[in-house]
Amino acid sequence: xxxxxxxxxESRVVDSRSSEDGSSIRRRRECILCHRRFTTYERLExxxxxxxxxxxxxxxxxxxxxxxxxxRASEKRPISMEKIENMVAEIERCLxxxxxxxxxxxxxxxxxxxxxxxxxxxxxxxxxxxYRQFADLNSFIQTIEQLKSQPETPEQD
Numbered sequence: 001x002x003x004x005x006x007x008x009x010e011s012r013v014v015d016s017r018s019s020e021d022g023s024s025i026r027r028r029r030e031c032i033l034c035h036r037r038f039t040t041y042e043r044l045e046x047x048x049x050x051x052x053x054x055x056x057x058x059x060x061x062x063x064x065x066x067x068x069x070x071x072r073a074s075e076k077r078p079i080s081m082e083k084i085e086n087m088v089a090e091i092e093r094c095l096x097x098x099x100x101x102x103x104x105x106x107x108x109x110x111x112x113x114x115x116x117x118x119x120x121x122x123x124x125x126x127x128x129x130x131y132r133q134f135a136d137l138n139s140f141i142q143t144i145e146q147l148k149s150q151p152e153t154p155e156q157d
Contacts, residue, residue, distance in 0.1 A: 003031035004038050011038075021089050049095060050102045058102070063092055070112060073127035077120050087115045121147055 001011055010032040017026045024043040030036070049061040067088045074084060091111050095103055109131045116124040128134075128143055 001029060001040055003034060003036065005036045006031060006034040008033035019089075020086070021093070023089060023093070046096060047101075049099065051108065052102055052104050054105060061092075061095070061103070063088060066091065066108070066112070069127065069130075070116070070123075073116060073130075074120065074123045077123050079120055079123060083119065087112075087119070091115065117147075 002009055003011055008031050011029040012032060013027050014030050014037065015028040018024075019026060019041075024041045027040045027042065029038055029040060031038070050058045051061050052058055067084065070084050070087060071081075091108070094111065095108065099107075113124060113128055113131065116127050124147070125140070125143055129140065132139070132143075134140055134143075
């Protein structure tokens, strides 16, 4: 593994830990040359999952894109990065279990909205506004009214 600081090819593993869901291994490494530490993740190489976009185009599923979308919707909200990463892992695991090669972006969006609705109403409305492409204030109001009319469920951790 190349050091991100000095580009040295040699490093030693200082610590290895399995992720909470067991899907990856986190390794702390130390560069042999500059002695700086960095983290790498080892993950099983999965078969490609293609996402069918609204316009009919296809692109490879991106865990990072999913993580960025949820993180953006959750900015300045009391949602830990660990909780967001667990949401992403859960959604990705579900997608790979249920879909062999292709999945609609609509299904992914609905899964994200379900997870955010369980976690934080504000993050849910933020994500929904982009995902559903709200055109006016009435779209926001309608979504908020739907949230208000649902019985409150205690947050699950």
